[in-house]
Every structure is written in C-alpha cells, then in structure tokens.
Amino acid sequence: MATTPLLSTAAPGRGKPPRRKRPGRRAEQWSAFGFAGPSVVGLGLFTLFPVAMAVVMSLFHWPMLGEPSFLGLDNFKYLFGEDPNFGVALRNTFIFTGLYVPLNVIVALGLAFWINNSRFAQLWRVLFFIPAITPMVANAVIWKMLLQPDGTFAYYLESLFGISAPNFLADGRTALLSVVAMSVWQGFGYNLIVFSAAINEMPSNVLEAAQLDGATGLRKFWSVQLPLISPAMFFATTMTLITSMQVFTQPYILTAGGPGNSTETLVMNVYQAGFQSRDLGLAASGAWILFAIILLITALQFVGQKKWVHYEH
Amino acid sequence: MRKLRRAALALGAVAVAAGALTACGGDADSAGGTKAEDGTVTLDWEMWAGSEDEKAQLDHLAQMVTDANPKIKVNLRTAPFNDYFTKLQTEFATGEEACLVSMQSLRLAGYTDLLEPLGEHVPADGFDPASTAALNLGGKQLAMPFDLASMLVYYNKDAFKAAGLDEPKAGWTIADFETAAKKLTTGGKSGFGMSFADLHTLSLLLSYNDAAPVTDDVKLQFDEQKMIDAVTWYAGLAKDDVGSVPASAADGGWGETQFVNGNAMMAVDGSWNIGSNISSAKFDVGVAPLPAGVGGSKTYVANSGFGVSKSCGYKDEAYQALQILTGPEAAQYLTDQGRSFPARTEQQPAFKEFLVAQDPDNAEAVSAAVDSITASLSTGVPLFTTKNWDEVTKNMARYLIEVYTGASTPADALAAIQQQGARNQ
Numbered sequence: 001m002a003t004t005p006l007l008s009t010a011a012p013g014r015g016k017p018p019r020r021k022r023p024g025r026r027a028e029q030w031s032a033f034g035f036a037g038p039s040v041v042g043l044g045l046f047t048l049f050p051v052a053m054a055v056v057m058s059l060f061h062w063p064m065l066g067e068p069s070f071l072g073l074d075n076f077k078y079l080f081g082e083d084p085n086f087g088v089a090l091r092n093t094f095i096f097t098g099l100y101v102p103l104n105v106i107v108a109l110g111l112a113f114w115i116n117n118s119r120f121a122q123l124w125r126v127l128f129f130i131p132a133i134t135p136m137v138a139n140a141v142i143w144k145m146l147l148q149p150d151g152t153f154a155y156y157l158e159s160l161f162g163i164s165a166p167n168f169l170a171d172g173r174t175a176l177l178s179v180v181a182m183s184v185w186q187g188f189g190y191n192l193i194v195f196s197a198a199i200n201e202m203p204s205n206v207l208e209a210a211q212l213d214g215a216t217g218l219r220k221f222w223s224v225q226l227p228l229i230s231p232a233m234f235f236a237t238t239m240t241l242i243t244s245m246q247v248f249t250q251p252y253i254l255t256a257g258g259p260g261n262s263t264e265t266l267v268m269n270v271y272q273a274g275f276q277s278r279d280l281g282l283a284a285s286g287a288w289i290l291f292a293i294i295l296l297i298t299a300l301q302f303v304g305q306k307k308w309v310h311y312e313h
Numbered sequence: 314m315r316k317l318r319r320a321a322l323a324l325g326a327v328a329v330a331a332g333a334l335t336a337c338g339g340d341a342d343s344a345g346g347t348k349a350e351d352g353t354v355t356l357d358w359e360m361w362a363g364s365e366d367e368k369a370q371l372d373h374l375a376q377m378v379t380d381a382n383p384k385i386k387v388n389l390r391t392a393p394f395n396d397y398f399t400k401l402q403t404e405f406a407t408g409e410e411a412c413l414v415s416m417q418s419l420r421l422a423g424y425t426d427l428l429e430p431l432g433e434h435v436p437a438d439g440f441d442p443a444s445t446a447a448l449n450l451g452g453k454q455l456a457m458p459f460d461l462a463s464m465l466v467y468y469n470k471d472a473f474k475a476a477g478l479d480e481p482k483a484g485w486t487i488a489d490f491e492t493a494a495k496k497l498t499t500g501g502k503s504g505f506g507m508s509f510a511d512l513h514t515l516s517l518l519l520s521y522n523d524a525a526p527v528t529d530d531v532k533l534q535f536d537e538q539k540m541i542d543a544v545t546w547y548a549g550l551a552k553d554d555v556g557s558v559p560a561s562a563a564d565g566g567w568g569e570t571q572f573v574n575g576n577a578m579m580a581v582d583g584s585w586n587i588g589s590n591i592s593s594a595k596f597d598v599g600v601a602p603l604p605a606g607v608g609g610s611k612t613y614v615a616n617s618g619f620g621v622s623k624s625c626g627y628k629d630e631a632y633q634a635l636q637i638l639t640g641p642e643a644a645q646y647l648t649d650q651g652r653s654f655p656a657r658t659e660q661q662p663a664f665k666e667f668l669v670a671q672d673p674d675n676a677e678a679v680s681a682a683v684d685s686i687t688a689s690l691s692t693g694v695p696l697f698t699t700k701n702w703d704e705v706t707k708n709m710a711r712y713l714i715e716v717y718t719g720a721s722t723p724a725d726a727l728a729a730i731q732q733q734g735a736r737n738q
Contacts, residue, residue, distance in 0.1 A: 064406045065427065084733060148560035150501075150576075169561030170718050258562025258711030259720060260729075275399055276703040277737045278423075 054284040062281035064274075075285035086286065088261045089269040092176060096265065097244045099180045100187075104240055105233070107184060108191035113221075115192075116199050125196060132189035140253035143182040144169065147254075169255050172262040179251050179263055186250070187243075191236045198232030199225075203312075230309045238301050245294050266290045344626030345412030346388075354630045355386040357411035358619075359401060362391040370650055377646070378637045385630050387413070398703075405622075412625035413634060416456045417617045418447040419511065422531055423700045428455040428620040434632040439641065444656035447695035448618050450531075456620035457639040458656035459647065462584045463689040464516035464612045465682070466490070466604065467569070470597035472497050472578040481601035483610070483688050487521055490579075490604035494555050497578035503557035505550055506568030506577030509713040511706050513568060513581045515696065516613045518543035521606040531697050533705065533738050535731040536724070544723040548716045558717045562710040583615075584686045585653050588668050591675050591682070598675075600682035602689040614693035616656060654686055661687070699738035708733050 058075055062068040079086040115124045131139060146152045147168040154165035168178045202225065210224040226233070248267040251257060257264035257272075266286065274283030346356040358375065362368045368391060375387035390411060392400045398420055404410045405427055416424060430453035437445050437454065444458040466481060473480050476496045481489065494504030508514050518524045524543035526535050534540070550556030557577045559567035572580035573594050581603065582590065591598045602610045619638050621631040637643060644657040651667045665683040669676045699705060708730045715721035 064402050065423075084729075144561065144563070148564075149558075151560075167558065167560065167718060169563075170558065170714050172715070172720055175561070253563060255561045256563035256707065256710055259715045259718065260711055272704065272707065276707055277701055278402065279737065 054287060057281050057284035058288050060281045062279070062284070064278035064280055068281070071281065075282050076289070078282065079285055079289065085261050085264055085272075086269055089264045089266050092262070092264055093245060093247065093266045095176060096180060096183075096247055097241060099177075100183050100244045100247075101237060101240050103180070103184045104188050104191060104244075105237060108188040108236070109195050109233075111188070112192050112195035112199055113225075115196060121196075125193060128192050129189040131186045134186075136186065136249040137253055139186050140182065140250055143178075143185075144254055147178055170259055172259050175255050175259060175263045176251075179247075179254055182254060183244075183247065183250050187240070191240060194232050194236050195229065198229035202228045227310045231311055234301070234305050234309045238298060241297060241301070242294055245290065245297070345410055345622055345624060346627050346630075348627065353384050353386060354627045355388050356413055356625075356627060356631055356634055357390055358387050358413040358415075358634075359390050359392075359397075359404070359411040360415040360619075361394040361397040363393050367391075370647065370652065373646065374638055374643050377643055378634045381637050382630075382633055385634055387634060408624070410622045410624060412622060412627060412631045413638070414456075414620050414622050415617060416448070416620050418458075418615045418695060419698050419702060421448060421450050421455060422698050422702065424620075425450055425453070425455065427623055429623050429625070429628065430454060431457065431621065431632070431635070434628075435635050435639075439657050439659060441656055441658050441661070441690065443614050443690050443693045443695070444616050444618075447614055447616050448620075450697060456618035457635055458616045458618035459639050459644065460585075460653035461614060461616045461656045461690065462654060463614045463686055463693050464512055464581055464603060465584055465587075465685055465689060466601045467572055467580050467582050467586075467590055468493075468599045468601065469497075469572070469575070469578040469594075470599045470678075472502075472596070473599070480599055481604070483602050483685070485601065485604050487604045487606045491550075494550060494579060495553075498553065498555045502575070503554055503571070503577045504579060505556045506571035506580035507547075507550060507556040507558055507717060508566075508568035508581065509559065509562075509710045509717075510565050510568075511698075511702075511709065512583060512613055512615055512696065514547070514709070514713070516611070517581050517603060518547060519613060519694065520603040520608075520611040521546055523606070523608045523611070527697055527699065531699060531738075533699055533731055533734045535705075535727045535734070540727055541723050544713070544716060544727060548713075548723060551717045551719075556717070559714055562714050565710065584689075587679070587682050587686075588651060588671060591668075591679060592672055598678060598682075600678070600685045602685050609692065610689065611692050611694060612689045613696035614690060615696060618656070654683075699734065701734060701737040704737065705730065705734045 057068075059070065059072060060068040061071050061075075111124075111128060115121050115128075118124060148154075149165070149167050153168065157163045157165045166174050168174045206228065207220075207224065210220055215224055246267050247265050248271065251263040251265055252268060252271075255263040257268050267290065270283045270286040270290065273279050273286055346354055348354050358371075360371055362371060368389070371389050371391070375389050378385055378387050397415075398417075401410070401414065402423070405424075410427070414424075414428065416428070432454065435454075435457050437457070440458060441461055444461040445454065447461075448454065448456040448458055468481060470480065473493070476493075476499075478493050478496060481493070497504035515526055518526075518540065521543045522539050524537070524539040526533065526540060528534050547556075551558050557567070557571050564570075568577065568580040569582040569586065569590070571577035572582070573590055575594070575596060587600065603612050604610065619635055621628060621635060625631050639656070641657060641659060644655045644660040645663065647653070648655045648660045648663045648667060651664075651671065654664050655661055665680060668679045668683065672679055712721065712726035712729050716723050716726045
C-alpha cells in the first residue's frame, strides 16, 4: 500500500528523475515482496491464524473429539467461578513470579559483579551458564532426587543441623518454594551473561569520573553502575517475567501440580484442560487470560521504564 | 500498479491452493489407509513403541499380515507410550487416524464412539475370557487383545527370611500383609512401597473391601463409603514409616521403584514387570497374589489390543489384518520375544518358559510368579474407566499424597477427586 503515494507523486512531465527511478523502485518493491513474503505467509499461517483461532475456540465448548458448540463467555465464567483450580493456579503463578523474578535478578546481578573482578571470569560464566542450557527435564529430575526424603538436602539438614527435613515436594508448605529454588538455580545463568556483558560495556570514562568525584562502594553501585546497566536490567526483568508467568516444566516434573493443587500453574491448568480434560475451548480461554495478564504486565513495565532506565543518547 | 495487483492475486491464489492442498491431505488420510491401482490396500497401524527392538517386533507382525494376505500391506506408525494417547486423540480430532488403532483397556472409554464394534467380524476363540472382557465395553467388543496383566504383590524373599516370616502364598490375608509390613520395617527401610497409581492402588483397595471407584455403568464413585474406608486403611500404612510415602505427586512409580531399590520390602506391581523386577533387584524376589480381604483376593486386570477405527475406509481388510495381528502365530511370536503375558491361553505356558530361560538361576521364583498371575486372573476384574481418566489419575496423585502425609482426610481428598472428575466423565 505504501507504493501508491510514491507512484502518484511521480506525475508525468515533472522531470526525468521520477520517471527514471520508477523501474528501479518497482524492482525494489518486488524484491522486498519476495524477501518479506515467506515470513509474512509463515507468520500468518502459523502465528496469526492460530491466535485468531484461539479467540474463536475460547467462545466454544470445543471437545478434542466431537462437535464444538457455541458457549459465549461461559468458559471464562467457569474459570473464574466454578473451576476449583484456576484461581489457585493464578495465585500460584503470581507467587512463583513474585519470588522467582527478584531472586533470579539479584543472584544474577550479584554474581555478575563478583565474577567481573575475578581472575577466572570466563570459567565462572561457563559454569553458571551450564544449568541454563541443560535440558530442563534433566535438571528437574536431579532436583527431585536432591529434594526427596532421604535425599541429599534431607541428609545434610539432619547431619549438620540435626533438623529432620520435611518431605519437600509432598508438603504443601514447601512444594512451591522448592520449585522456585530449582527454577532460580536453572534460570539465573542466562541473566548473568546479559548482566556480565552490560558490566563489561560500562563506559570507563563515566566510572573514572565517578571515582574522581569520590563515589565508592554502594554509592557507586547504586548511583552510577546500576543506571549504566539499566537497559540490560530492563531487558532481563521483562523477559524473565514473561517466561516465569509461563512456568510449566519445573512443577510438572517435580510435583505434577501437587500436593493438592499447591503447585499448579496457569500453563499447567491450560495443558490439563486441553490434554487431560480434552476441552480445547476451556484451554484456549485460559491461554487468553494468561496472554492478557502478560500483555498488561509487560505494558506496565514499558511505561514504568521511563522512570528508571537510562539510555545513552 | 497493475503488475503489483497481479502479483498480489497470484500470491493469494498460491495461499488458497496451499490451503486446499492441506485440506485434501486431511481427506485422503481420513480413510486410514490407501489403495493402489492393483488393488493392494495399505492400512495404517498406530501403535506405541519405545525402542528399535519393539519397532522391529511390530514390523515383523506387519509382515505376517502381508504374508497371509498379499493384497494387504500394513504401514506402521509409532509413538513412545507416554505420547501415544496424546498423539492418538489429536489424530482423531483432525481426521488423521489410522485404520488399525492400538488401545489400552484403561483408556477404552474415551474411544467408544470412534472404534468399530468388532462383533462377528473377528472371532474371539482361544482368548482368555478376562482379556476379551477388558476390551468389551457396553456389550461391544471394541478391540481384540494381545496381552493380559494383573496386579501382584512383589516381596523381598531375603527380608522375609531375615525377619523369620512365612512367605506369602495364595490365600494370605490383609492381616498377614499388615503383620509382615510392620515386621519388615526396620533400619530406615519400609515394609511396603505406597503408590497412588490407578491399577497399583485401586487393586489393593478392591481386594481390601471390594471398594470400586467406578460404577458398573462407568460413573465415578470415589466418595463412596467403601472407598473412604479402604483409603483410610491404606493411608494408615504410612504410620511409623511402615509404608514408604511417595516423594511427590509426580512419582507415579514410587512403590515399585522403592521395592527394586531395596528400600521397601513389598510393593504392588503389574505382572508385566515380573521379568525386569526379578532380574534388576539385587535380592531374591517373590511374587504372590494380592492379600485377601472381605471378599477374597482380587485384582483389576488390564490389557492392550488392536481395534478398527470407525472412519476406516477398508474395514474388511482391517478385520483380516486384525485376525493375523492377534492370531495364534502372532501371539506365539510375541511370547517368544518375551513381550508380555499373552491373551491367548494356548500361548500362556510359553511365557513361563521364556522367563525361565531368561533367568535360569531364578527358575523356581519365576515359575511360581507366573503361576501367581494365572491364579490372580481367575478372580480378576476389568477396570473400566471414564473418558477423562487421565484427569482422574492426575487428581488421585495430587490428593491421595495429601492423605498419606496427613495433610488431608480420606473423605476430603476423595470428595475432591470425585467432584473434579465428575464434570467431564
């Protein structure tokens, strides 16, 4: 559509350049079309169409096997009214996110600053990054062994402190915390790399100027270094928050959502609605609620960033 | 401008054509097979397989069909067992199902409208009656069986000897079981490995007081009084660590794993694990029927078989193929491969021979174990399940573990399982 004004301004009799440019521009348009075409078709078929389809499905009772029937907003009413698990899943997801994101960022940031001054910076980065690139399922299985009764954690609690450990994953009070602990261990490596890169890129002249002005220690960290790496922090918190709202594998492998529904998360609720209850309409409704929540939180973050993220101009 | 429009049109046409192509693909597959010009029919066969060995066995069966009927070929499609039913229901949902569908008795209820009743088409002669009964729902034979499984108590012979206990044998009672479990609990080891898996748990509850989670017309009744009594008894085993409580709701195979690892001295497990349990445990393994409660020793039986999808475009060929796949020769072949306890009575003794040949040092134990299967089958009851059984088993895991740890009461947990399961049953 952008071609119309270009062509219409090239009125005849206005001199050579527009006339001569025409074929070239057309060729460019063609190649632009050619380059963009496949991804536009791909995006349309595999992203936009399923997204639109999910909206439609959320308004239907859509069994995996059988005929769909129109329900209007009943799926949403069910999720917020009668479903005994959805509200709990929502609460669990917020608790998980509320604990996981700050812990992840604090651990990653702390270690990134510490590593930066270490002689073996590269080695540490590789070591801390390993959990992030190891398959999540393998990590979760190992943590299950650590956390189970008579497992490693129980053994050390007993032998070092004389405390008899709870059954971490079967006790409703500790199950979600265990999932958070495992997730932080698994996930902070990625942010650590992001922060490390940002710390390395801090302009030395600014740091020197701060030092000459007498800024040291916490003051330097809080007023100079943090603002300098704030774009990286914004990126890290936004991405971490989005992925944490979508948490699935860790609770699925560690606790299967139990005991009771104490570790059931939103995505797990969607998965169960779709593949265990075989109610695709209900699953689509849950997925849309999750999408709306993530969209809202991300929008708030983008609005909020103006107050604390400093970009170099 | 005109060119651009033409280009857009062309692109649109390509997109429509692509859409049409995919739609056509769906239609062609919905027949579950294809027919060549010379009249040869190729039937798709959906089956689970976890290894290349298993695939090779299934390919051999497919070849047996073609050897018997040169005009019929079988195209095997496999998925690992854990993904199989997700794949299968997705295929049915999109009209891509195979003509020949492999089915587990526990999942049958979800597929009653999608499988063709076999009726007169496939004779049921020569099968153990329990095996055909498990795949017969509402008077309709929806699949023909190839194996048969019951639940048994596996026990650590060495531990029984050390504790000076008599080994369990057919006719032993719930009281004997409890006494043994308590006496075997020493030195941080438990007498019994607990479970919340459907067959493992529900079979023992059934034997305890005839508690049944599902009515005869396949409706959930988890909150029924007998179930509450039975779960109260079962959860009571967790007291004083007599029963080893699963570490989390994700530990579906806890009891049997703890048993093989030597951490629990008894566990309920399926007859399909006889060979692997005896060979992988570092102690002598004994096997007995479930302990008898008020109505004698009972167990649920479960099995797998093959059915024909309703949409299959080549049903006659599918019936012929089915008779070969579940026929005596195929049963003999699978038994010789040690696949599982066969559904055909004639081949059942060969399974014992196979296991004994595999593990000659334990010949006596293996032989006695297979006799226990035969004994348990005579009182075996098929476990018919609701359409949403996956959801029910998920909730059993989540809520029963709370009862075992004392965080919830049997009545509350069973009410939760019932209430959540009733919606989609």
